[in-house]
Amino acid sequence: MVNGSIWDKQNIIRIAIQRKGLILAVFILTVMLTVGMNALLPKVYEAETTVRIKQPKALANSLLADQPVEGGNTKQLMQSNTEILKSRTVAQAVIAKLPQDRYAAISPNDILRRISTSSINGEILKIKVQGKTPEEAQTIATALMDAFVQRITGLSRREQKAAREFIGERLLEAKAELETAESAFEDYKREQKIVSPADETKVMVENLAGMKKANDENTTALAAAAAKLSNIREQLNRQKQGVLADNQLIQQQKNKLAELEGEKAGLLAKYTADHPQVQSVQASIDKIKVDLNEEISRVVNGDAPSTNHLRQGLLENEIQVGAELSTASARKTATEQIIASDQQDLAKIPAKEHGLAIVERDVTVAREKYVMLAKRHEEARINEVMQPLEVQVIDEPDASPSPVQPKKTLNLLLGAVIGLVSGIGLAVLGEHVQKKMATEEDVKRYLDLPVIGMVPDFTDEPRPGYIRYRNKLRAVFKWLSGQG
Incomplete structure (x- = not known):
């Protein structure tokens, strides 16, 4: 009591x-x-390695130089690469690299359970791998880094191969168009007994050729963006989850970006890229792109939270590529209107000069398009065989001689x-x-x-x-x- x-x-x-x-x-x-x-309790040892996850500089940046940079969210990139590191595909590749006489019974799930990661300063990823002995931990960690880098390389080269094949097809078409245009130009000069048009006509032809070149580049960018969007949506559909719809602010920014791109195309028909008015519009475009990317990241990471970081990255890219398509479509409409206006002006000059101006313009446009695509094709071919620098190993795997468990x-x-x-x-x-x-x-x-x-x-x-x-x-x- x-x-x-x-x-x-x-x-x-x-x-x-x-x-x-x-x-x-x-x-x-x-x-x-x-x-x-x-x-x-059994002793557990740990091997540690450190890698740097860099923002990739993909070929899409050279093709779509005026578009928002894909994957600008460094945090999202880190999370996506962490998911790749912990994927079953990488785990199976690790098992294939291990000595089969000692690790015959190990499974992908066993590998995944041994891996832990932590992010430092947004770009540095610290990876820890556990094993029954220091040698086992270091062996698995070394195989993991090799498999991870090979997986990133394979994914990057797959993208570059698709881009190279796409540009290669366009390059063959451009070469055929150039040969046809050159042949028509020579035939016209020979038949009409005219060598060159007047100076005023030359200026008109040069302006028209410049707009044609811009339109062709934009058409290539539009096709590349459409292909990227189709690929992203295909991956999202495989995950059997819905697509995040644009919110009102994103839609407003996309519309404003499209208007500014149209205004820029109109100014480029009159002035060079260094003109103050062109630079002012370009500065507004750059600001809208930054705001748009920030809003996209906020919507994906805030309004659509998910533990599937790969899916979050796909959702963010889907919205960004949708903005690219809207911008490219608006720019295409503006350039086509300017081209139509220039063609009407060309129609007012004498018939012989008009015909010569047309065939000369076709040759100039076809040649510039061919040179542009040839350069892009070479870039794609080089990028396809290059070792991607997205993942850089800072510290090689090293195992501590003292066990980390039991404590x-x-x-x-x-x-x-x-x-x-x-x-x-x-x-x-x-x-x-x-x-x-x-x-x-x-x-x-x-x-x-x-x-x-x-x-x-x-x-x-x-x-x-x-x-x-x-x-x-x-x-x-x-x-x-x-x-x-």
Whole structure:
């Protein structure tokens, strides 16, 4: 019986002193169990490596130089590469690189469970791999880095190959168009007995050729963006999840970007790219692109949270490429209107000069298109065989000679705390289940009355089973605390 709250601090201190034997016994038992657990648990070693995840400079940036840069979100790029690192494809490649005589029974899930990652400063990825021995941890970590870099290289080269094939087809078409245009130009000069048009006509032809070139480049960018969007949506469909719709602010920024691109195309028909008005419009375009990318990242990471970082990256790219398509479409409409206007002006000059201007313009446009595509094709061919620099290994895998698990000191400390708390809890419980006052000190403590005398209990009647059980339990508590 306890006077007042059983968890009163003074009561707990009194009980702890009174039943110190029980507390010490529980404490020692718990510590011994912890020591035994530390001895029985298998040792785990860890190898650590550090890589740098860089923003990739893909071929799309050269084809779509005026478009928003894909994957501008460094955090999203880090998360996507982490998902690739922990993919089953990479795990299977790791197993293929390990010695089969020692790791024949290991599975991809075993590999994935051993890997842990942490990001530092947005670009640095620290990778830890666990093993039963330092040699095993380092072997798996080395195989993991090789497989990871090969996977990134394979994905990058697959993109570059698709771009090279696409541009190669356009290059063949451009070569055929150039040959046809050159042949028509020579035939016209020979048939009409005219060598060159007047100076005014030349200026008109040059302006028209420049707009034609811009239109052809924009057509190529539009086709590349459409192909990228189709590929992104195909990957999203394979994940069987919906596509994030543009919000109102994104739509407004896309419309504003399209208007500015149309205005820029009109100015380029009159001025050079260094003209103040052109530069002012370009500055507005650049600002809109930055704002658009920030809003896209906010929508994807905030309004559509997901643990699937690859999917988040695809959603962000889908919105960005959609903006590219809107911009390219607006620019195409503006340039086509300017081309139509220039062609009307050309129609007003004399027939011979008009015909010569047309065939000369066709040759100029076809030649510039061919040169542009030939340059892009060479870039794509080089990028396809180059080692991508998106992932750079900073520190090679290195295993510590000391095990990281079990954490013996921490386990021992926790065991001591648990033993102490458990001992005090059992002592308080033992005091709580004691229902009678067995000593003179108990009478004075609980009743605050003087003790006149003690009457011995001579009854020997049989008691119910639960009472005998309670008395035995009380006797055990007293014996452990040194009072029995």
